[in-house]
Amino acid sequence: MNAARAERLLPWAVGAGAGVLALGPGLGPGFMLSYDMAAVPEPPLSQVTLGGGGGFPRAVPSDAVLGALGTVLPGDAAQALLLMAVFTLAGAGAGRLLPGGWAGPAGSTAARAAAAAFYVWNPFIAERLLLGQWAMLLGYAGLPWLVPAVGRVAAAARPAGVRDAARLVPALLPAAAGGFSAMVLSALAGLPAAVLGARGAGRALRAGAVLAGVVAALSLPWLVPALGSGARTDPAAVELFAARADTPFGAVGSLLSLGGIWNAHAVPQWYGLPVLAACRLTLSAAGVAGWVWLVRRGGAPGFGAGLSAASAAGLGVALAGTTEPGREVLSGLIGLWAGFGPLRDGQLYVAPLALLQAAGVGAAALWACRAAADSEARVGGADAVTPPGGRDGEGHGDTGSRGRPRTPARSDRAAAPSRSRGLRTGRGRRSERPAASAGERVGALLGALLALAPIALLPGLLWGAAGRLDPVDYPDEWRRVQRLVDEDPRLGRVLVLPWSAYRGLDWRADGRDLVVLDPATKLFDRRAVWNDDLRVGDGTRVRLAEGEDPLADRVGRLHAADLGIRRYTASLGELGIRYILLERRAAEPLSGADAAAALGPLAGDNRFSSDGTGPAAVHDGARLLLLEVPDRHVDPPNDELTGLEGTAWFVTVGTIIWSLGGSGSSLVSMRTGPPRGAVSRKENPT
Template sequence: MDIRRLGRAWPWVMALLVCAPMLAWGYVLSYDMVFVPRLDVTRPDVWGLGSAMPRAVPSDAVVAVLNLVVPGWLLQKLVLVGVFVVAGAGAMRMLERFGPGAQLAGTTWFVWNPYVAERLVIGHWPLLVAYAAMPWVVVACLRVRGGEPVRWWRWVLPLAATALTPASGVIGVVLALSVCGWRRCGRVLFVGLVLNLPWIVAGFAHPAVGRSDPAGVGAFALQPEAGLGRLGAALSLGGIWNVEVVPASRDLVTATVFCLILWAVMGLGAVAAWRRPRRRTLLLALAPAAGVGLTIALLGAFVPDLLEWIVGTLPGGGLLRDGARYLALVAPLQAVLVAAGVGALAERVRQRSARWSLLAVAILLPVLAMPDLAWGAAGRLQPVSYPDEWAQARTAIAESDVDGDIVALPFSAFRAPGWNHGRVVLDPAGRYFSRETVVNDDLVVSGEAIAGEDERAEAVGEALGSSDPASGLRDEGIGLVVVELDAPGADDLGELLEDLDPVYTGDDLAVYAVPD
């Protein structure tokens, strides 16, 4: 097979290896990844105008607009497959100055690594969309750096794809500035700020102004993986705070050996690339962004006091709480180093068959070292269907003439419903219904409670704990209560529900109206 033709097909192969089981009918619901049949475009919180911190701005708005023509189940599948295909194709373009075999090896590492695996399982799909756009940002901004003419859409569109959430928007702007260089970054900086205005404006209009509970710093600190400590986890693009989403293969000795081999190849690649002016330019363009990403990722683990002050004091400081997200900025440089290192090794092998064997091993080694990213993260990501009761409840809510918003009970952020095979997911009620829905944004990580930033959710929680919760809910503008009867804690709501008026009652889901 022509290796160049293989290069065009390889991103599709990796996409199908991961996403094949997710293409079945239904929705993949995992932690923060919640797609619904139709996200209502008229909901204020979709546009960042609700009381909650606008972490999903403008990604929710983009989904809501696309849902006008594309159903949620299809949109999710297009996004998940597209992430792998676009990331792989972009990496191939970014690495085109290397030989085809080395190009494929660097592309494999860029697509098939712990960062992608962990963020996929935890459901950070907008962050993965930004990750897929990053090589295209690099390709376009390299031309800007060199003073070459470049059509505006070649760098504006991928930069816009990074601006779906606050953290990913910061990642996109930092990468673009790093690659363009300070002498030519003015236009890119201006456009980057404009593209990120939706979440910037919404965030500064929020009472918390992007600040977070400092107690979250320790809970969200980068974790050790592969037996190589926190720094080793970061340098291998892992270390997510939620150890439940880490691939099981990362605990094996093979992961440790693979990381050591990986770093040796990268070291060789750094030396080899530095000796060639064009490749040295690429290193110099990507190194500042990688340094920023690695520094932010390690703040919570090595200087937590500083990060606690930043998170709790500075506007927008909460963006740095989950510092491991910013390891995305390290990935382009590592892909270049892998390609350069593999290319340098291949040049030293004179026998043709041995050279091809070396390249084949280099291309497949990331997949073999972490096989549990394949097949929907080893079966962890399987589509499910919402029970019919959810659609019936949505209809009942749409037809109800009761004024006010919705609160979802039991009042906790996450669920593990039986119809989702017991997998943990952010409460789908927050997005499923046509009205703004108040959900609890407090988190419990490793037994430690981390306060949320939604003042209205806090007030609703206080109303629920008062002597007259129904009256308190009405005072907070709540008109309807959705109760997920199969969730832990639902049995404790009997006294409250006696004061409410039934609107819809199913086996696992019920809707009540709060009387005036």
């Protein structure tokens, strides 16, 4: 394999290798279950997973993507494939973000490996993975593909147009598959690159409008149902979801090192050790310094200023939740419009900073190559190696901090060509590539160390997050209940009890409970009704963040109304509920008022009525009790896609198909584009 090919492929290998190290046993048989990550056997692909049935479409279209893969793969294999895609795409994109030709083959390859390793192995990706937010991580994986693609569109010689929109769609496909949070992240990172990478206000607005249009077109499958769902967002939840200190350096230091998640149980093992935390913060600071060096020398053409602005804005949102005035502002915005609800989870928005730091860590390796080469050149009396853009950002290819070309500085002598690429001879042919210089070897060694540093400083992510992502299998009883419900052709929803969102399941081989969103909420091809209120422990008390689903709120009121079993059953039928699934082991510890709130009238001994007016048992097992509401009480709901929702899917899928033809490829080229103002040329004449 030649050096150029190794330089291109190594970031892919680093990302895939990191995925294997992180997921470990989870790549074998069984399901990785952790908080919001609740993959199920035979994941459904139905109109409900496509966005039908009402409720806020937080899992649209990610559940549909998982269901589509589940038609050709086992459910656990589909889950493993998507998680490996996160690591592989993220590593490959981050590695290819660095410019070429700034060092010899060994130095460039090591620098790309360092950037890739940092981006796929940091506290942000570890904590979000343990929190189960795999769909959002698809958007994270797409950021290094999106940002330079937007930068090229903004910096092009001609104003952005329809053809440029076609080129942006492939870069947004990971986020489009992830859905809501993934697209929010993409907009945060992409819009500043579009606006700040363009020359002039008119072109900036046009580039921003093109990106906004593409984001909107790919967001329609979840955006249209969301606008019609009647969902609400609790402004009081801002304090519960605010970033917090998970290192000895407070909330600010935690966020700068890409940690600070609100859920203390989503922190990897050994994460808070002072020595490791200090080293991670130092590495993050080195990444920021490396990024500044890279941008000042024109190594981020078209997107340097945009990514810097996105990182600063994201960090600002995260820090806002850590102060009382900031929380008041965020709560006020959410109170004005529920669409501001995503701002409450502030730590989410340090994702662009992770990309900035990853590129900066790789740039540090490039800097080491140049510094060592300069030192070697001074000792040998030769000219120092300079990047294609000239020294300190001068000359062709330099775009400055805003991605704009500068006038090449005059020089009395030309820069010497890089020793790693050989000398031109004859008619443009290059001589045999000489061996790597001592300076290049020093830079390559530093790059290798920087590639290993993230893993060494975050050991808690290794091998299934130190066992926390060990795979488990579903008991046979769950599969039987799934078949019973799915084989019933009659319309009707499934009510999931006890009335709480998360379960402590005893399925692990080591006997420890695993906490996960109730898998029953994703088990069936019809809508599940469950309590989406979130209870968060805050010291010695438990605080409540109200959910978003109006239908769930109505069921909660039925529980509070203390109805008899007959009226309760009839009321459920009026809400379109046909089945009630009760998980016995989750209900066993409940008693008194807690049982009444979680189970309603089903908390008593007299759960069934002899005259057929109450629910009848369809399955009565050791783990699950499946009850059926009498058919005469059920008002069959219409949970199919509306015409508008179906049209939204048609537009999105059509946009993707059109873009593949318009861009000429399903892959996003990561080559650094020409400086703005350069004459374009046709590269593939036909």
